[in-house]
Amino acid sequence: MAWDHQGPHTDEWTEATLAALQTEGAALLSQVPHDIGSWCPGYVDAPPRERAAFWAGLLSALARFESTWNPHAVGGGGQWFGLVQISPATARGYGCEADSGAELTDGAANLACAVRIAAQTVTRDGVVAAGGGGFAADWGPFASAEKRQQMAAWVSSQDYCRRQG
Template sequence: MFPSFLRAPLRRLAPIALLGLGAACAPLPEAEAPVIATPPALPAMAWDHRPEGAQWTDATLAALKSHGAPLLSQVPADIGTWCPGYVTADADGRAAFWAGMLSALAKHESTWNPAAVGGGGKWFGLVQIAPATARGYGCAAGSGSALKDGVSNLSCAVRIAARTVRRDGVVSAGMRGLAADWGPFHSARKRAEMVNWTRNQSYCQPSQTARVASANSAG
């Protein structure tokens, strides 16, 4: 029991103490959830239905930004046939076209089967590269077994394309460009199918700015 002269001050302090206790028991504000950046969507490829598709796309785009970089600075003479928007595209758009081109080629070379072996044991992998050809172009994958790895096969294909397209100045014409090493470009049906596929992808559409400029120049 407190003496009477202390009771009044204590009564005045009680509400303050309870207020402090209530504040201490109030729920803390929830921490804000961290913002997680969404990776950009991969460009559409002809092999997207395959479980390895995203890996192949990533690897091909990476190869195009490294040893395939010369392709991205070149405008082949026949690019309007294959990819109308290529001329005005940025590096990412151009890389998407070349990756898409290889994905369309892989359909006719191996039906997207990385373990495919053709020509009686002469050609291997997604885009059917001969080990001797791979070594001649300086590819890291120089054996049949190495070329049956999808990523290695596509990296080698990028290296080959960077050499032949730069040398000949075309995507494919006669025995030049990609046609120097891959047979499907010599089949009218397969070539037409590849052309139709690549030129209809979103990354091959002319930009709105380019369309307006073209219309103005025509007028």
């Protein structure tokens, strides 16, 4: 994951994200978003394990821009919290377990909430982030062409996104 070099706690983040993808994020694993080719060329033919790795990898890349991988980051004058900067109101709106600023600064809880949000928006919009949908509906870095390109370049270069054959 993009955060692997940030210390031993990142294993917990990865495990929590992958676990959330098996439960509240399961819809993501069966989806083939319309814009997946620009994010993960091998996704269509990938087994569920590699599809889950893609979504976890994308969240790890997003966390770079949202918090520089700091689970205790608070932005927007106290509005957004944690690794991927979720507001408590957004967390409550999506039914996340972690729905307070303090709870959202727990890395694993923040990422589980992010998976819950993404499962709803990607499924609803049918895209990873095209046209302001999917991830772009809730996370600002997807509105920046430069940041979107950097995230796509990183995630598409990972083994789980390479086309097999």
